[in-house]
Amino acid sequence: xxxxxxxxxxxxxxxxxxxxxxxxxxxxxxxxxxxxxxxxxxxxxxxxxxxxxxxxxxxxxxxxxxxxxxxxxxxxxxxxxxxxxxxxxxxxxxxxxxxxxxxxxxxxxxxxxxxxxxxxxxxxxxxxxxxxxxxxxxxxxxxxxxxxxxxxxxxxxxxxxxxxxxxxxxxxxxxxxxxxxxxxxxxxxxxxxxxxxxxxxxxxxxxxxxxxxxxxxxxxxxxxxxxxxxxxxxxxxxxxxxxxxxxxxxxxxxxxxxxxxxxxxxxxxxxxxxxxxxxxxxxxxxxxxxxxxxxxxxxxxxxxxxxxxxxxxxxxxxxxxxxxxxxxxxxxxxxxxxxxxxxxxxxxxxxxxxxxxxxxxxxxxxxxxxxxxxxxxxxxxxxxxxxxxxxxxxxxxxxxxxxxxxxxxxxxxxxxxxxxxxxxxxxxxxxxxxxxxxxxxxxxxxxxxxxxxxxxxxxxxxxxxxxxxxxxxxxxxxxxxxxxxxxxxxxxxxxxxxxxxxxxxxxxxxxxxxxxxxxxxxxxxxxxxxxxxxxxxxxxxxxxxxxxxxxxxxxxxxxxxxxxxxxxxxxxxxxxxxxxxxxxxxxxxxxxxxxxxxxxxxxxxxxxxxxxxxxxxxxxxxxxxxxxxxxxxxxxxxxxxxxxxxxxxxxxxxxxxxxxxxxxxxxxxxxxxxxxxxxxxxxxxxxxxxxxxxxxxxxx
Amino acid sequence: xxxxxxxxxxxxxxxxxxxxxxxxxxxxxxxxxxxxxxxxxxxxxxxxxxxxxxxxxxxxxxxxxxxxxxxxxxxxxxxxxxxxxxxxxxxxxxxxxxxxxxxxxxxxxxxxxxxxxxxxxxxxxxxxxxxxxxxxxxxxxxxxxxxxxxxxxxxxxxxxxxxxxxxxxxxxxxxxxxxxxxxxxxxxxxxxxxxxxxxxxxxxxxxxxxxxxxxxx
Numbered sequence: 001x002x003x004x005x006x007x008x009x010x011x012x013x014x015x016x017x018x019x020x021x022x023x024x025x026x027x028x029x030x031x032x033x034x035x036x037x038x039x040x041x042x043x044x045x046x047x048x049x050x051x052x053x054x055x056x057x058x059x060x061x062x063x064x065x066x067x068x069x070x071x072x073x074x075x076x077x078x079x080x081x082x083x084x085x086x087x088x089x090x091x092x093x094x095x096x097x098x099x100x101x102x103x104x105x106x107x108x109x110x111x112x113x114x115x116x117x118x119x120x121x122x123x124x125x126x127x128x129x130x131x132x133x134x135x136x137x138x139x140x141x142x143x144x145x146x147x148x149x150x151x152x153x154x155x156x157x158x159x160x161x162x163x164x165x166x167x168x169x170x171x172x173x174x175x176x177x178x179x180x181x182x183x184x185x186x187x188x189x190x191x192x193x194x195x196x197x198x199x200x201x202x203x204x205x206x207x208x209x210x211x212x213x214x215x216x217x218x219x220x221x222x223x224x225x226x227x228x229x230x231x232x233x234x235x236x237x238x239x240x241x242x243x244x245x246x247x248x249x250x251x252x253x254x255x256x257x258x259x260x261x262x263x264x265x266x267x268x269x270x271x272x273x274x275x276x277x278x279x280x281x282x283x284x285x286x287x288x289x290x291x292x293x294x295x296x297x298x299x300x301x302x303x304x305x306x307x308x309x310x311x312x313x314x315x316x317x318x319x320x321x322x323x324x325x326x327x328x329x330x331x332x333x334x335x336x337x338x339x340x341x342x343x344x345x346x347x348x349x350x351x352x353x354x355x356x357x358x359x360x361x362x363x364x365x366x367x368x369x370x371x372x373x374x375x376x377x378x379x380x381x382x383x384x385x386x387x388x389x390x391x392x393x394x395x396x397x398x399x400x401x402x403x404x405x406x407x408x409x410x411x412x413x414x415x416x417x418x419x420x421x422x423x424x425x426x427x428x429x430x431x432x433x434x435x436x437x438x439x440x441x442x443x444x445x446x447x448x449x450x451x452x453x454x455x456x457x458x459x460x461x462x463x464x465x466x467x468x469x470x471x472x473x474x475x476x477x478x479x480x481x482x483x484x485x486x487x488x489x490x491x492x493x494x495x496x497x498x499x500x501x502x503x504x505x506x507x508x509x510x511x512x513x514x515x516x517x518x519x520x521x522x523x524x525x526x527x528x529x530x531x532x533x534x535x536x537x538x539x540x541x542x543x544x545x546x547x548x549x550x551x552x553x554x555x556x557x558x559x560x561x562x563x564x565x566x567x568x569x570x571x572x573x574x575x576x577x578x579x580x581x582x583x584x585x586x587x588x589x590x591x592x593x594x595x596x597x598x599x600x601x602x603x604x605x606x607x608x609x610x611x612x613x614x615x616x617x618x619x620x621x622x623x624x625x626x627x628x629x630x631x632x633x634x635x636x637x638x639x640x641x642x643x644x645x646x647x648x649x650x651x652x653x654x655x656x657x658x659x660x661x662x663x664x665x666x667x668x669x670x671x672x673x674x675x676x677x678x679x680x681x682x683x684x685x686x687x688x689x690x691x692x693x694x695x696x697x698x699x700x
Numbered sequence: 701x702x703x704x705x706x707x708x709x710x711x712x713x714x715x716x717x718x719x720x721x722x723x724x725x726x727x728x729x730x731x732x733x734x735x736x737x738x739x740x741x742x743x744x745x746x747x748x749x750x751x752x753x754x755x756x757x758x759x760x761x762x763x764x765x766x767x768x769x770x771x772x773x774x775x776x777x778x779x780x781x782x783x784x785x786x787x788x789x790x791x792x793x794x795x796x797x798x799x800x801x802x803x804x805x806x807x808x809x810x811x812x813x814x815x816x817x818x819x820x821x822x823x824x825x826x827x828x829x830x831x832x833x834x835x836x837x838x839x840x841x842x843x844x845x846x847x848x849x850x851x852x853x854x855x856x857x858x859x860x861x862x863x864x865x866x867x868x869x870x871x872x873x874x875x876x877x878x879x880x881x882x883x884x885x886x887x888x889x890x891x892x893x894x895x896x897x898x899x900x901x902x903x904x905x906x907x908x909x910x911x912x913x914x915x916x917x
Contacts, residue, residue, distance in 0.1 A: 570761055578837075579786060595852065599845070637852045648854055
């Protein structure tokens with residue numbers, strides 16, 4: 001603007017002055033201010049046009065506004081300024097103002113355009129307009145920065161929310177009045193309440209145990225003052241049988257410079273951890289227990305081992321004793337083998353037993369052969385022929401029957417009578433030992449002492465062992481005597497055999513002469529007669545001869561069968577016995593009740609078969625001769641080891657003691673001998689009017 | 701022609717049979733022997749229609765010859781000629797494979813009849829032998845067999861069984877039954893053996909099972 005040449009203090013001057021003042025004021029503004037015509041050209045602009053480096057203030061008049069800002073705008077109609085200016089006048093008419101803000105790409109700044117119309121008072125029309133352009137680049141940059149920051153905050157909030165919603169831990173926020181102000185999703189689920197229902201409630205109101213509320217509140221207060229986090233545990237019963245374990249941490253809300261007015265409480269469900277810990281504890285306890293048990297077992301095993309060692313020591317001790325006994329036994333055996341004389345042997349036995357058993361008197365009783373008589377055989381000088389049969393004493397019987405030794409500590413307390421009669425000695429204690437040779441009890445060794453309790457079980461044991469050894473030797477001596485006896489019996493048997501053969505021969509000769517000879521003679525006469533007979537009678541005579549021959553055949557057969565039934569060899573025992581008993585019944589009218597077990601189709605050694613047959617034959621013959629009965633029973637029992645045969649009747653019977661001594665044989669001796677030859681046993685039992693029972697057992 | 705082999709240890713018997721057979725037009729005696737072992741060989745060698753064999757023969761008995769021939773020469777029919785009119789023999793002969801059993805003292809025509817019968821595949825037995833008699837013999841033999849071991853016990857043994865079951869010792873039994881302890885022992889052993897019992901406990905168990913011992917006593 002140009003300064004007027006002269007200052008007039010009239011209206012003009014005042015106008016000029018005002019104009020000048022406005023110009024100064026306008027120039028002082030940092031904004032670009034200008035007046036524009038209706039054709040959008042600049043009338044006047046302030047000095048900002050120069051500071052904005054758009055144009056010289058003196059040359060600005062008449063310039064197109066658009067052109068001033070964008071000297072070479074190539075954006076055509078899309079340019080914001082173009083758009084704004086093209087509608088400016090209509091907008092001004094309507095609004096009485098127009099404005100726009102835009103980022104000017106040409107000037108590289110953010111601009112704010114504000115336009116006001118200048119209205120002619122007389123026409124009331126818009127003549128021109130005043131335009132103020134502000135550089136708002138700084139403000140815009142701040143606004144963008146803020147928007148960016150807001151977005152970041154939003155993102156952080158979302159992230160936090162996501163984390164809070166997805167963590168399995170329950171997270172609460174309590175304010176300094178101990179009311180809950182926030183609860184995450186896990187907490188909502190745990191409490192079964194919505195966030196709205198949770199907020200504003202206290203610990204107890206949210207269902208936590210009331211007993212814990214004071215502790216919790218105190219913790220919160222301490223956290224608020226100390227700004228240190230605190231940790232605690234909580235047990236919560238869920239229903240009747242489930243127990244949940246929680247660990248919770250109360251922390252100050254961090255990142256706040258001043259004392260926090262709220263706390264964050266994080267609950268973590270540690271049930272699994274607690275349970276696992278308990279299981280580990282249980283496993284550990286179990287292990288401890290096993291170790292304890294094992295220790296006990298080891299200790300037991302150790303005790304057993306010690307016991308075993310002691311046992312072994314005892315065994316060794318016992319073995320030493322046994323060895324001593326064995327030495328004595330060896331002595332006995334040696335001494336006994338030097339003789340077969342019974343008296344010498346008995347003497348030796350008693351002397352050796354004396355070395356281990358402290359007795360004052362001893363005597364030995366023995367069974368007399370196979371009889372039931374028990375006699376004193378030692379000491380010989382004390383033997384008294386008048387003493388009763390010792391077999392009558394109950395204790396002798398018991399020992400003989402059971403083979404068990406007898407130890408009497410005090411004879412006065414003993415009820416059974418003792419065989420003191422043997423000697424004059426009356427002992428106060430007694431030890432009786434059976435002498436077992438092979439399977440039979442051959443005698444008893446009796447020891448006595450005048451003291452009470454003189455004998456111990458140890459003595460009993462030693463004496464027993466000695467007695468066994470002695471019994472073997474004595475049994476040998478007995479067998480030797482028996483063998484001696486056997487030889488003479490064999491001789492007798494041979495003699496008897498010759499006798500029997502002779503007898504049989506006599507019988508055969510008689511039979512041949514009496515029976516067969518007679519028939520043959522008759523036959524000879526018949527045939528001789530034939531020659532003298534007329535032809536018509538020859539046929540009859542021949543028929544008679546035929547009849548005589550048949551008779552002869554049957555007699556010869558009978559004779560042959562009696563000598564030895566060929567059937568026995570051909571068919572065996574069962575058919576032969578059936579045949580024999582049938583024939584026996586036919587001849588004697590005595591019924592034979594014959595039964596057997598195991599004889600069917602069975603063949604035995606021919607010696608056994610003939611022996612069984614002969615014993616049955618002989619016994620049945622005896623029954624027919626002497627018993628006077630109508631029935632006899634025959635039983636045969638066969639198993640793998642033996643054949644047992646029994647023939648019994650309930651007839652007259654006889655005195656068994658006298659029968660063997662009788663001169664005329666009843667065949668009993670024969671039977672007995674046949675059975676003995678096959679190592680069998682033969683028992684004959686009979687008494688007058690009490691029947692006879694024969695039983696034989698043959699080993700197979 | 702019917703071919704025959706004769707086996708009998710008596711020459712005179714063989715001669716008698718041969719002359720009787722040769723009197724018939726359709727018989728031919730291929731061979732004869734007096735020894736059992738030889739008889740089986742002869743049959744194997746000559747392969748006759750009929751073997752007539754005696755039971756009592758040296759070497760092998762007629763029953764054994766029958767068994768052998770039946771096995772080795774099954775086409776030969778065997779006729780036993782025997783003096784034993786005994787069902788046990790007949791039964792054994794038939795079991796061993798004989799087709800006929802003819803008694804030596806029966807009518808001579810009996811043998812001829814027997815030959816005719818066996819050639820037609822029949823079994824023949826001389827009278828008075830009969831299949832019924834044999835069956836009754838089998839029955840009788842079977843009846844003697846005892847299946848219950850208790851039945852085999854004698855009265856004495858039953859008495860002793862009772863006493864043993866009641867707890868008597870051998871000595872006590874001997875006293876009670878007036879016998880020697882040894883005899884009592886033998887009876888007891890025999891009784892236990894028959895019943896396959898091993899101990900007194902077994903005896904008591906058996907007695908209870910058989911109702912011989914009442915538990916109330």
